[in-house]
Every structure is written in structure tokens, then in C-alpha cells.
Amino acid sequence: MLDKNGIARTIARELKDGYYVNLGIGIPTLVANFIPEGMEVQLQSENGLLGMGPFPWEGSEDPDLINAGKQTITTLPGSSFFDSAMSFGMIRSGKVDLTVLGAMEVAQNGDIANWKIPGKMVKGMGGAMDLVASARNIVVAMQHVNKAGESKLLPRCTLPITGLACVRKVVTELGVFGFEQEGFVLLERAPGVSCDYIRDKTWGHLSSTGYELEIQWI
Amino acid sequence: MNKIYADADAAVADIRDGATLMLGGFGLCGIPEHCIAALVRKGVRDLTCISNNAGVDDFGIGLMLKGRQVRKMISSYVGENAEFERQLLSGELEVELIPQGTLASRCMAAGYGMPAIYTPAGVGTEVAEGKECREFGGKTYLLEMAFDADFALVKAWKADRMGNLVFKATARNFNPLMAMAGKITVAEVEELVEPGELDPNTIHVPGIYVQRLVVGTHFEKRIEQRTVRTPLP
Numbered sequence: 115m116l117d118k119n120g121i122a123r124t125i126a127r128e129l130k131d132g133y134y135v136n137l138g139i140g141i142p143t144l145v146a147n148f149i150p151e152g153m154e155v156q157l158q159s160e161n162g163l164l165g166m167g168p169f170p171w172e173g174s175e176d177p178d179l180i181n182a183g184k185q186t187i188t189t190l191p192g193s194s195f196f197d198s199a200m201s202f203g204m205i206r207s208g209k210v211d212l213t214v215l216g217a218m219e220v221a222q223n224g225d226i227a228n229w230k231i232p233g234k235m236v237k238g239m240g241g242a243m244d245l246v247a248s249a250r251n252i253v254v255a256m257q258h259v260n261k262a263g264e265s266k267l268l269p270r271c272t273l274p275i276t277g278l279a280c281v282r283k284v285v286t287e288l289g290v291f292g293f294e295q296e297g298f299v300l301l302e303r304a305p306g307v308s309c310d311y312i313r314d315k316t317w318g319h320l321s322s323t324g325y326e327l328e329i330q331w332i
Numbered sequence: 333m334n335k336i337y338a339d340a341d342a343a344v345a346d347i348r349d350g351a352t353l354m355l356g357g358f359g360l361c362g363i364p365e366h367c368i369a370a371l372v373r374k375g376v377r378d379l380t381c382i383s384n385n386a387g388v389d390d391f392g393i394g395l396m397l398k399g400r401q402v403r404k405m406i407s408s409y410v411g412e413n414a415e416f417e418r419q420l421l422s423g424e425l426e427v428e429l430i431p432q433g434t435l436a437s438r439c440m441a442a443g444y445g446m447p448a449i450y451t452p453a454g455v456g457t458e459v460a461e462g463k464e465c466r467e468f469g470g471k472t473y474l475l476e477m478a479f480d481a482d483f484a485l486v487k488a489w490k491a492d493r494m495g496n497l498v499f500k501a502t503a504r505n506f507n508p509l510m511a512m513a514g515k516i517t518v519a520e521v522e523e524l525v526e527p528g529e530l531d532p533n534t535i536h537v538p539g540i541y542v543q544r545l546v547v548g549t550h551f552e553k554r555i556e557q558r559t560v561r562t563p564l565p
Contacts, residue, residue: 160432161358162502172560177361177553178489178503184359184412185559195501197508197536198358198384199440202433206452230458236420236429237411243459244433247452278456 116287116304116329121255123148124285124302124329125214128253129155136160136205136245138215139183141255145214156192158210160201160241165193182241202241206248213249215242217256217281219271222297222318224281226254227273239276246277258286258315265317267291267298288312290329296321302329335495335545336524340370343518343544347376347483350403354439354479354510355383355393356486359412359556362503363392364485366520366548372399380404382479384435384506386416391554400424406479408432412556430459434476436509441478443512443541448477484514488537491521492530495539508537518544522551 116124118141126148129135136158137143146166149155157166159181166181167188175186204210219227226246229239246252259265267284283301284291289312290302297319300312303326313320337343344367347353357363368387371379372395379402386405387394394413396402404426410416419425430438431453441449450473454460464475486507489500497519499507511517524547 159502161361162505169559169561175555175558175560176501177555178501180359180361180502180555180557184361184556186555186557187559189501195499195504197504198432198436198506199509202436206433236417236427238407238409238429239431239459240409241432243431243457244451244453247431247455275457 115307119144119147120304121285121287123331124290125253125255126150127331128212129153130211131155133211134158134164134209135212135214136210136249138242140216142214142216143183145255158201158204159187160205160245162196162198162201163189163193164196165190167193202244205241205244208248208250210249211251213245213252214255215245215252217254217266218260219266219268219273220254220256220281220284221268221271222293224279224293225271226276226281227271229276230274232274242276246280249280252281254281254284256284256286258288265315267316267318269297269318288315289326294321300326302327304329333494335543336493337544337546340366340520340546341373343367343546344370344374344485347371347374349376350378351376351482352380352480353382354481354484354514355381356484356505356507356510357392358384358502358505360387360392360554362487362499362505362507363387364487364518364520365392365552366546367485367518368392368395371401372396375399375401377401378403380406382406382435382481384408384432386410386413388412388556389415391552397425404428406430406435408435430454436506438476438479439506439509439513442480443509446478448475450474451476479513481514482516484510484517486511486517486519488519488521490523490525490530491519491542491545492525492527492539493545494527495519495542495545496530496535497521497537497542498530498534499536504536511537512541516543517541518546520546520548522548
């Protein structure tokens with residue numbers, strides 16, 4: 115089984131030199147720690163920064179310089195600032211090469227729900243609806259089951275939808291999942307996890323050959 | 333041409349009950365904190381506030397919520413505010429949640445004199461309910477109207493007395509868009525310089541969009557999530 119860093123490391127294999135990447139809050143943020151040495155990737159923060167750097171050293175925090183999670187951050191050589199319309203302009207016009215975000219539910223047709231639990235949590239969608247409506251390459255990083263033990267990979271989303279048929283890949287602690295006509299397809303297994311176990315935890319339709327390789331990082 | 337007001341209280345003195353306001357900022361970054369404080373002192377009520385977030389319990393728009401001055405919030409994310417959540421669940425506060433890019437584009441449309449925009453964000457979701465959909469090139473888009481706000485309250489880094497504005501780092505966010513969109517725009521700034529001191533090449537918002545300027549004396553600039561790098565052991 116993968117831990118959070120394992121999920122992030124698995125997703126980092128999607129990165130390519132020259133990519134512009136938007137990382138959501140939570141596990142997606144950790145992907146930044148696994149950008150291979152020598153690869154140039156610019157991180158987009160939708161509050162208005164391209165070329166996001168690491169957290170600042172203590173004492174050099176700048177309240178005017180934060181990321182989309184409202185955390186203090188830094189810039190890097192080659193960074194740029196812009197307003198929120200331009201930020202979503204680059205997202206809508208498909209300039210961002212890879213978007214990684216969390217989800218509460220993903221459906222077998224690629225629908226995603228991650229912004230609202232009726233009657234319980236109403237925090238809002240932030241930039242998630244814009245991202246999932248426009249980005250070409252959306253990877254979801256999430257836990258496979260929720261706190262109640264219910265699968266988050268479902269035939270259909272039960273929570274209010276964030277975007278339709280937009281997710282291209284899902285990475286959980288159990289494996290890597292793609293999409294085909296009938297539903298989810300198991301691409302790789304997490305180390306030490308059986309296909310039967312994954313099938314049991316996946317309530318949406320799952321195709322697998324039963325011989326999927328374990329996730330390799332190199 | 334004199335756009336400079338003595339203080340934030342003077343700059344917001346004619347904001348009446350029931351007004352629609354735009355407030356710049358993302359989280360607590362780049363919010364017009366002096367204008368908000370002045371609105372709290374003034375006690376104006378029944379406001380409709382267009383702002384990406386709603387502050388925290390004891391800072392930013394949260395202070396106006398505490399005083400029950402806000403009738404309706406139009407925001408994209410309101411997660412960090414317990415009083416907000418209470419008023420929302422009890423029905424005291426009306427809230428319209430919209431995608432962040434849609435919020436930005438509806439400001440932009442107003443500032444560019446366009447009545448509406450089409451965006452793919454929210455298609456097939458609750459956000460699309462009751463809105464006109466139209467297909468372009470085989471993809472569906474929602475019609476979203478430009479905002480119509482009486483006042484825009486924004487925060488800039490530097491200004492000259494002509495009202496030309498420069499923003500700093502990610503405190504720019506919604507501020508230039510809202511500055512362009514307000515019928516009356518109040519910009520509170522950290523530093524006021526003489527005309528000519530700002531390089532015309534680097535001005536983010538030309539002064540034509542800014543009617544009122546206030547020089548803030550002390551900005552708190554509260555940090556919502558202070559995160560630092562931990563040295564390797």
C-alpha cells in the first residue's frame with residue numbers, strides 16, 4: 115500500500131520537462147517534492163503565481179506572497195505574478211499541462227465531486243470547477259475509501275458534481291486507475307496489494323487482467 | 333485632480349445600507365483592511381459583498397459578518413470562518429458560491445464594458461441551474477453576467493495621486509479586476525508617490541479606473557497559514 119508520499123511520487127512520473135502544473139491542496143501539493151533533478155517544471159498557483167517556490171525560511175515569510183492554500187511561499191528565478199482573470203485564462207485556454215487535485219468521489223465515467231457535502235460542509239468550489247472544466251490532463255490523488263470505509267471510486271457520484279467526465283487518471287494508496295468505455299481500469303497495483311482486494315474496495319466497474327504490475331518509481 | 337481622501341472613513345462615507353460592494357483579496361492577502369474597518373465603524377447594513385473569500389472570524393470581512401452587516405455574500409470559497417458557517421446554516425446570510433474563475437471573469441467583464449461571458453466552469457453542476465447554456469465547437473458553456481457593483485474596495489501597494497496603481501506579489505489577485513469594475517473604486521495603498529515616480533510601463537491599473545485613494549497608515553497583513561521550511565536535521 116502507498117502512503118501519501120508514495121501517491122505523490124507515483125503521480126510525479128507524469129511530469130515532463132517544460133510542463134506547467136497546477137497542484138491542488140493536500141496530497142497533490144506533495145508532488146512538488148518529487149520533481150526529478152534537472153527537470154524544469156513551473157508550478158501554477160491559481161491565486162496568481164507561475165513558478166512557485168518552496169516555503170520560506172522562518173523569519174522571511176511575506177504576507178503578500180501566498181499559494182492557493184493560503185500558505186506562505188516563495189518565488190523562483192523566472193516566476194511571474196498576474197491577476198485572477200489571467201490566472202484562470204491560462205487554465206481555461208489549456209496552457210496548463212497537468213492538473214492534480216483531490217476528490218471526495220470519482221465516477222467510472224470520469225465525473226468528479228469535491229466541493230460540497232449537503233447539510234454538512236459548504237466551503238465552496240474555489241478554483242476546482244474552472245480547473246476540471248478546462249484542463250486537458252487531470253489526475254486525482256486521493257484515498258481509495260472514505261472515513262466510513264466506503265469506496266470513493268463509484269459507478270456514479272452521490273455528492274454534488276464538480277465537473278463531468280474530466281478525470282484522466284486516479285492514484286490512490288491501492289493503485290493507479292485509468293478509464294475506458296465500461297469504467298475504471300486498473301493500470302498498476304500498489305506494492306503488496308492484491309487485485310481482489312482492490313476490486314473489493316472499488317464499487318465502480320473495474321476491469322483488470324489480474325496480472326497488473328506493481329508500481330515502479332524508476 | 334484630487335482623488336486623495338483623508339482616511340478610509342471619509343472614502344466610504346457615502347456607502348449606504350443595501351449597497352453592492354466588491355472587495356479585493358484572496359484569503360487575507362491583499363484585502364482592503366482599512367476600508368473594511370471603516371465600514372465596521374460606520375455600521376452600514378444589508379450589504380451584498382462580492383469577494384473571493386469571507387475573511388476569518390476576527391479579521392477581514394469576518395468583522396462585518398460578526399456585526400451582521402452583510403445580507404449576501406458572493407464568493408468562491410468560504411471555508412475558514414465559523415461565524416459565516418453559523419449564519420449560513422441558520423439562514424441569516426444568503427450565499428452564492430461560484431467558481432473562482434467565473435468570479436474573476438464577471439469582474440473582468442464589468443471592467444471591460446462587456447455584459448456577460450461564456451465559461452465552461454460549472455456545466456453539469458448546481459452552478460448551471462437556471463443559466464443559459466450554449467454550445468461552441470461542440471463544447472457547452474454557461475452564460476455568466478458581468479457584476480454590477482456600486483463600489484469596489486481594493487488594496488494596492490503603490491499609487492500616485494492620479495490613481496495609477498501597482499500591486500505586490502500575490503496580493504494582486506482580484507484587486508485590479510475589481511478596481512476596473514466598480515462604479516466608484518476606492519483604492520487603499522501602502523505608499524503614495526508623486527506622478528512620474530511610477531514607471532508607466534509597470535502600472536497595473538491606470539488611474540482612470542480609480543476615483544478615490546486612501547493611504548493606509550498601518551497594515552496588519554495577517555497571515556492565514558504561516559508555513560516555513562524546516563531545516564534538514
